Amino acid sequence: MKRYKVFRREILSIILIAFLAISATCQDKSSNKSGEDIKIDKKEKKKKRKKYKLPNIDLNHWSVTTPELNDKGGAMNIEPPEILNYATDERLIPYMYNDSTSGALVFYSYPSDATTANTKYTRSELREQMVPGDNNTNWTFAQGGVMKGKLAMEQVSRASDGKYHKVIIMQIHGRLTNEQRDLIGQKDNNAPPILKIYWQDGKVRVKTKVLKNISVTDEELLHEDAWDDDNGFNFEQEVGFRTFTLEVRVSEGKMVIVLNNAEYKVYEGVSMRRWGIFENYFKAGNYFQSRDEGSFAKVKYYELEVTH
Template identity: 60%
Template sequence: MFKRLPYLICLLLILGSCQENSAISQEKEIEVSKDEPANDVVESPEPDTEETSFILPEIDLSNWKVTLPIGRPDEVKPPEILEYATNEKLKPFMYNDSIDGALVFYTYPGATTANSSRSRTELREQMEPGSNSVNWTFSQGGRLKGTLAMDDISKDSDNKYHRTIIMQIHGRLTNEQRDLIGQKDNNAPPMLKIYWQNGKVRVKTKVLKNPDVSDTDILRTDEWTDDEGFNFNEEVGFNRFSLEVLVSDGRMEVILNDTESVVYESDDIEKWGVFENYFKAGNYLQTSDEGSYARVKYYDLQVEH
């Protein structure tokens, strides 16, 4: 019995050591399992948030044609103008800035219209798409509103910016009026011209040279002349701004940024009611200097009658 005692003691020690190691091993396994995820889920990488967004201008061209500084000059009418983004003739002069969300009108000295010595990339309202014959009178009324900005414009030899017309109300003779005064076309004077000039907005209208002009002679362009003009106080520079033109019987109002306005309610406006009219908007550069140019951006443009 005593001879076997050392052997039994060794056996007990070995068994105790194995149990202790097994307990430690189980404890370690439990500790590891706490650090591991409960399910075998593979996390997806974060999505790429740096996506380029494109913004289109809010302008419906269904009732506008555009005149270009090329050709005789060239024009693009509805419905072709609706595809301006892919029209090879239009693309150099009228195109989207899809980062800024604007329609760009670019022009330089080139082809001119019959009654002008200046070039333009300018929209002309067509109440009946494709036709110049359907227009409106002041008694019928109208509203034109746009958000725009001067993007870039050249300077003259005195280092002063050139100027450009950005909105107009243009007169038009009916066929009967044209024939009455023996004129070869339907052209009448522009009642309203709005300029971007040295970073400010300037308004010019027409007044009669002779307030007692006859009902026939009032139709003649040379019976009208420019007024002294009006400058808004705010300097818009190259920043975005809004312009609104409101027309009613014997009244015309121009509003800048919904804060400043100028109202015309003179006898000249009253007598202007004899003419038909149409709105214009865009970039009508007022210089023929070599190397001159202008780029005007329109973000939105609405017309109502």
Template identity: 60%
Template sequence: MQFLSNFFRACYLSLVLVSAGNCQDSNDLAVAANHQDGPYANSDTPETESVDIKKYKLPKIDLSHWKLTLPVGKPTEVEPPEILEYATNEVVRPYFYNDSTDGSLVFYAFPNSTTANTKYSRSELREQMVPGDNNVNWTFEQGGRMKGTLAVDEITKDSDGKYHRTIIMQIHGRLTNEQKELIGAKDNNAPPILKIYWDKGYVRVKTKVLKNKSASDQEILHEEAWGDDEGYTFPDYVGFKKFKLEVKVSKGKLVVIMNNTEYAVYDDVNIKRWGIFENYFKAGNYFQSKDEGSYAKVKFYDLEVIH
């Protein structure tokens, strides 16, 4: 009798443990089902495929100080706090979404809607020091740093069989309201002092230079006072692999660092005179093509701004 009692007790405990395990599995599946990916991610559901929740990864990016511009609408812009719900926003998801297989945030862009003063479309983040406000920015004297880990995942080729280009990071200038009124500008737009391109598998840096080094402080507020430098291309080929970029700004100096080993340093008169402008960081996929059927996907695994 004691043997049978122990036997039935063991059977009962086994059933309890199995039920508990099934409940835990159900909870894991519910979490996985609620995880939102973009339309290009695996569409299998927990009902048709076994899900290991540990395989899901998320990008290490705080979006609370970023505004998003999309390649659709007039164009469509999404500010904090709305941007924090990007994973469930049906307008945003085709162009800005998680790839949970590798923990990246995907920026998808193609030729379509453009912003004022531009001719190309973008899926790109714009820094907002005060969430929802474009009027609070920073100067080179105040300084700042942006760093990220990213990769170009897909990009089309032109009619000559060469890959299209895209801008992956920027520092954009901005006129204060007082400067805007002083020169009679129609808006607060100023040139971008820094553009970093993915260019046929290489990282290429472009900055602005004064056409007339003797121009007055008022004269250099005009966009036409600035031209493009010859550019600098980092020698290491990144292709479609993951790489790191860091941009460091201080009074009279701009430094771009790739993979913690390669440096491009700018500390000449052009950078020093640029100190008159306010600035903000940008990151994402500013796609440099208007070819029909062209597109690019850029992945960011982490992105951080420090002031």
């Protein structure tokens, strides 16, 4: 009997040791499995972070005009710092939003009643503000400036003739100082745009202003009717719906447009020299050039930078 009890204790000890060993092994496996799961989760999170991209655009020195009407019945305009909250601002979300897959800022426009002065077209377009929230501080050609953009046409409707609708994607707009405005008796500070860059049928087209009479006085220069549109210039490359780069370089009496760091268009001469009388500001985005029912355009900007 005594020998039986000893034998029984030995059997129980062996069973207990075996149970503890199995339990430790299971815990070890469970621990290893948990570690592997954590690693997989981290990899998946890392992949997700890589997929989410943001445009390389600092909006601190830009305001935006949209096809939405404001409380006064004009086109909605949002300035810094409010524009920095565009991703959550319900007034801007339909017209200016992130494409987080490609890392672009999308500008959407269509015909609406929200037009601006001296035009029948609508826009979802940025306006440079050298001093945030202030339109009265601008620059001259003598001071110079450079605007660089990386962009693409995402979508655009077609006219009844089958051709795509035109979109202005970059501008340099002239502006009268308060003194110039008062001198010629104009009610606002608007001056003509010296530069319009179009996306037109898959190509980049440039238009500028030329003097009707190069002998006009400085005061006569300030009137819009002293200027005429030139014949325009088409770059040879077809950009289509692919991503491309545009660079606008301005210096005293000279303006240079560069497409994809390969093609150049240089403007200089008496009209460029005499344009120096105006102040200017850059514009970029989607200034849609159609009133056709159901028409629209979406322009994507991946990068946009201005220096002076």
